[in-house]
Amino acid sequence: MRIHAIELHRIGMPLVRPFETSFGVQTSREVLLVHVRTDVGDGWGECVAGVDPFYSSEYVSAVEDVIRSYLAQALLAGPIGGAAAVAPLLRFVVGHRMAKAALEAAILDAQLRADGVSFGSHFGATRDRVDCGVSVGISPNIPTLLDEVQTYIDQGYKRIKLKIKPGWDLEPVAAVRDLLGAGGLLQVDANTAYTLDDVAHLRELDAFELLLIEQPFVEEDIGAHAVLARAIETPVCLDESIVTTSVAVDAIEQGATSIVNIKAGRVGGYLEAVRMHGACLTRGIPVWCGGMLETGIGRAANVALAALPGFTLPGDTSASDRYFAEDLTEPFVLEEGTLPVPTGPGTGVTVREALVRDWALRDPLVLR
Numbered sequence: 001m002r003i004h005a006i007e008l009h010r011i012g013m014p015l016v017r018p019f020e021t022s023f024g025v026q027t028s029r030e031v032l033l034v035h036v037r038t039d040v041g042d043g044w045g046e047c048v049a050g051v052d053p054f055y056s057s058e059y060v061s062a063v064e065d066v067i068r069s070y071l072a073q074a075l076l077a078g079p080i081g082g083a084a085a086v087a088p089l090l091r092f093v094v095g096h097r098m099a100k101a102a103l104e105a106a107i108l109d110a111q112l113r114a115d116g117v118s119f120g121s122h123f124g125a126t127r128d129r130v131d132c133g134v135s136v137g138i139s140p141n142i143p144t145l146l147d148e149v150q151t152y153i154d155q156g157y158k159r160i161k162l163k164i165k166p167g168w169d170l171e172p173v174a175a176v177r178d179l180l181g182a183g184g185l186l187q188v189d190a191n192t193a194y195t196l197d198d199v200a201h202l203r204e205l206d207a208f209e210l211l212l213i214e215q216p217f218v219e220e221d222i223g224a225h226a227v228l229a230r231a232i233e234t235p236v237c238l239d240e241s242i243v244t245t246s247v248a249v250d251a252i253e254q255g256a257t258s259i260v261n262i263k264a265g266r267v268g269g270y271l272e273a274v275r276m277h278g279a280c281l282t283r284g285i286p287v288w289c290g291g292m293l294e295t296g297i298g299r300a301a302n303v304a305l306a307a308l309p310g311f312t313l314p315g316d317t318s319a320s321d322r323y324f325a326e327d328l329t330e331p332f333v334l335e336e337g338t339l340p341v342p343t344g345p346g347t348g349v350t351v352r353e354a355l356v357r358d359w360a361l362r363d364p365l366v367l368r
């Protein structure tokens, strides 16, 4: 495959409601899209990095810079062996996994569209629909939280995930457990907001029959998560910590995580995410597909990934209208708590390029 151009599009999309986590409040999504033009056709990839380095060390301007300054040339210098060659070609740059993942996804999209193969088929999907959960931000108060959760219950979501932080945890969880009833699927995500000093406090979550507690401690503290896992009943699930398949295996073997949130952008791409799925499946570790407020481009790829056999828990693969009034692709619409796996070549979705232009925050960066 010969890549003729790599275009970086930085666009802004308002969120339908503010989304608050333990690291801040978001009211819009500023997202970097990669559009590659190759000798076999075009492809689109979405970078999951936020506009600020608050979820991880990556952020949109840094992604633009690392692609422009280092990564693009490695892909434009000469013919490459397709998407499988991208990670090895980019290994000379340390980290920057979200940037690399967006490039690989765009190239994979171009390659599979040319081959007439869908992401799902390429990954080994075994389902044609995936069960969907929804992530609920920190609310100003309990009544507001319950109104939002009730909306999602009425829409048919199969699982509720609540963002928590010190001062907003036991009370909202108790209220939502009460609203859901005993059998409702409920989990929490702390986005690293706690420390080992909070173990006794976090043990009180055991009363609410949660599916899991996601990433209570900072990314690097794998061992601390193993200590917590031995001290509480609620299964510990890692997100930010799990940046490669080998880190996932180490964390599993240390007893730091018994469920894994897989996000292709966080681990360097969909091909690594498929490898991570395989490693977890072999070890009997359930996985689910995390979300990064993707547009329909990333959402299509996530739904394909979530259709693999080891993805046995509902993911943060919500409908497009969870975050956006209008999407860059045909909207993903929830049907009985599920989304259909796209069957068309590549991601299987068509990017509305007029919207990419209308929502652009600056002129595209074209690298040749």
Ligand SMILES: CSCC[C@@H](NC(=O)CCC(=O)O)C(=O)O
Pocket: 021, 026, 050, 055, 134, 135, 189, 191, 239, 290, 291, 292, 293, 294, 316, 317, 318
């Ligand atoms: C801006 S928060 C993004 C990271 C967060 N993602 C979600 O909560 C799900 C977001 C989504 O529904 O795409 C997580 O830590 O899991």
Ligand SMILES: [Mg+2]
Pocket: 189, 191, 214, 215, 239, 240, 261, 290
């Ligand atoms: Mg998370």
